[in-house]
Amino acid sequence: MVQKYADTIVLGAGISGLSIAHAAHSHDHAVLLLESSDQVGGSIQSYRADGYLAEHGPNSILIKDKQVATLLTEVGLDAQESQRANNKAKKRYIVHQGQLHAMPSSPLTMIKTPLFSLGGKLRFAMEPFIGRYAEHKNGHNEESFADFVRRRLGADMLTSAAGPFVSGIYAGDPEKLSVRHAFPRLWSLEDRYRSCILGAIALKLGAGGNSDQLAKGKMLSFRSGMHAIPKAIHDHLPHNSVKTQCAITKIKKTNAGWSVCWNDISGQQETTCKNLVITAPHHKLRDLPLPNSVFNGLTPVMSLDSPPVTSLVLGFKKEDITHPLDGFGMLIKQSENSRLLGVLFSSSMFDGRAPEGHVTLTCMMGGTIHPEYSENSDEIVLAELDRLLGVSGKPTFRHKISWPRAIPQYGLDYQNTLDAMDEVENNNPGLHFAGNYRGGISVGDCIVNGLELGTRLSTNEQQGF
Numbered sequence: 001m002v003q004k005y006a007d008t009i010v011l012g013a014g015i016s017g018l019s020i021a022h023a024a025h026s027h028d029h030a031v032l033l034l035e036s037s038d039q040v041g042g043s044i045q046s047y048r049a050d051g052y053l054a055e056h057g058p059n060s061i062l063i064k065d066k067q068v069a070t071l072l073t074e075v076g077l078d079a080q081e082s083q084r085a086n087n088k089a090k091k092r093y094i095v096h097q098g099q100l101h102a103m104p105s106s107p108l109t110m111i112k113t114p115l116f117s118l119g120g121k122l123r124f125a126m127e128p129f130i131g132r133y134a135e136h137k138n139g140h141n142e143e144s145f146a147d148f149v150r151r152r153l154g155a156d157m158l159t160s161a162a163g164p165f166v167s168g169i170y171a172g173d174p175e176k177l178s179v180r181h182a183f184p185r186l187w188s189l190e191d192r193y194r195s196c197i198l199g200a201i202a203l204k205l206g207a208g209g210n211s212d213q214l215a216k217g218k219m220l221s222f223r224s225g226m227h228a229i230p231k232a233i234h235d236h237l238p239h240n241s242v243k244t245q246c247a248i249t250k251i252k253k254t255n256a257g258w259s260v261c262w263n264d265i266s267g268q269q270e271t272t273c274k275n276l277v278i279t280a281p282h283h284k285l286r287d288l289p290l291p292n293s294v295f296n297g298l299t300p301v302m303s304l305d306s307p308p309v310t311s312l313v314l315g316f317k318k319e320d321i322t323h324p325l326d327g328f329g330m331l332i333k334q335s336e337n338s339r340l341l342g343v344l345f346s347s348s349m350f351d352g353r354a355p356e357g358h359v360t361l362t363c364m365m366g367g368t369i370h371p372e373y374s375e376n377s378d379e380i381v382l383a384e385l386d387r388l389l390g391v392s393g394k395p396t397f398r399h400k401i402s403w404p405r406a407i408p409q410y411g412l413d414y415q416n417t418l419d420a421m422d423e424v425e426n427n428n429p430g431l432h433f434a435g436n437y438r439g440g441i442s443v444g445d446c447i448v449n450g451l452e453l454g455t456r457l458s459t460n461e462q463q464g465f
């Protein structure tokens with residue numbers, strides 16, 4: 001039985017839509033979640049076979065906000081089910097001149113590392129003495145991540161550390177991403193503390209030593225993989241409030257709010273609501289039957305760049321790899337001309353990712369700079385793994401997932417995208433947009449933004465009509 005009225009209808013049951021529904025339901029708000037695919041979770045999907053565990057999208061969640069830890073506890077993902085990243089995963093490798101070098105983690109290792117030149121290290125040490133950014137240098141009125149890092153930490157730090165880091169998070173081009181929008185926490189360090197280094201030290205000292213498994217700052221996954229999060233949130237929602245395999249056929253404004261028509265296995269359905277929240281990916285918005293006035297206003301959102309990324313998860317016998325894989329993984333400098341963006345040492349990060357005596361490597365390829373590498377053949381990947389990690393022997397496991405539009409890029413004109421969404425919402429009371437194209441791409445950001453919106457809609461009667 002489908003409810004004829006819901007306080008809020010949410011389109012899309014990825015982590016954003018589920019978080020909105022969770023918060024709204026917690027405030028006794030009637031929610032209906034409509035998902036086009038046959039399962040919840042969106043890009044958070046885990047695949048287990050033959051003793052291996054492969055992630056399609058995110059491999060871990062970094063707990064930066066208390067709301068995220070609270071949500072995980074509320075839906076039963078407590079210390080029993082969650083897994084904290086192994087200690088050795090703290091080590092992150094960068095490929096430099098064909099060799100893996102650990103990112104420095106102390107002043108002594110910073111002095112010793114061959115990753116940066118002597119001039120680069122001295123320039124880095126000068127950072128606390130660099131003043132705040134006073135004026136905008138480019139025509140976009142927006143500073144790129146690359147310009148920010150060059151200005152504060154020096155060019156060497158950009159090419160040897162920060163650039164590869166951007167490939168790892170956004171699969172993006174540091175010259176094209178807005179530092180203010182794509183890395184707001186880094187950007188605000190300069191604003192709040194005048195220096196990124198001093199700011200980072202102050203925040204670390206302030207965080208104190210918290211040993212709680214779900215405490216802030218911890219990198220987590222789950223015994224059954226990352227899909228445990230959407231599954232647990234879904235299982236906590238009332239039966240019948242989530243519908244999968246829904247094809248939305250009509251969205252229209254009514255006197256009291258919105259009406260949504262869709263087809264599912266039970267046939268044609270219609271539900272009216274006060275608030276309609278759209279969390280479908282930005283590149284899918286053009287497939288929705290939106291009123292023309294809404295559709296036209298969303299052009300900047302629909303045209304956000306999202307490069308293709310392929311994740312190839314391979315299993316090997318431990319003895320077939322010479323590198324000890326004692327870390328989180330390796331990121332690769334652009335100057336190395338590698339066909340890979342980076343490789344996660346998944347079975348080193350979390351236990352239970354490979355059978356005894358075996359390991360799992362998650363190879364990421366594609367991204368903004370070399371989208372064509374998302375189509376690398378297995379032979380190319382295996383040759384790279386052999387060159388960099390000494391991998392010989394045939395893979396004992398293989399699972400490949402391609403994301404044609406993987407991660408939205410918060411570029412130098414991203415403010416226009418935000419303004420466009422604000423304008424459409426202001427002109428259409430009760431209509432809202434949420435998802436990884438607004439306010440952060442990480443799983444944690446999507447949860448926080450979703451919880452805030454769900455709470456706002458269900459506690460503020462001014463929302464909607």
Ligand SMILES: Cc1cc2nc3c(=O)[nH]c(=O)nc-3n(C[C@H](O)[C@H](O)[C@H](O)COP(=O)(O)OP(=O)(O)OC[C@H]3O[C@@H](n4cnc5c(N)ncnc54)[C@H](O)[C@@H]3O)c2cc1C
Pocket residue numbers: 011012013014015016017034035036037039040041042043044056057058059060061062246248279280281284287288309311403406407434435436437441442443444446
């Ligand atoms: C390869 C990869 C690796 C990543 N790694 C990490 C990581 O390690 N850590 C991290 O924090 N983040 C990572 N991310 C980012 C993070 O996973 C995503 O940004 C986040 O999961 C997006 O959630 P969402 O709900 O906003 O969107 P989605 O997950 O895209 O969910 C949107 C949902 O809307 C549905 N939908 C589409 N069209 C319709 C329609 N017409 N009607 C109804 N429903 C519709 C979709 O089927 C989907 O279920 C990664 C992403 C990718 C792709």
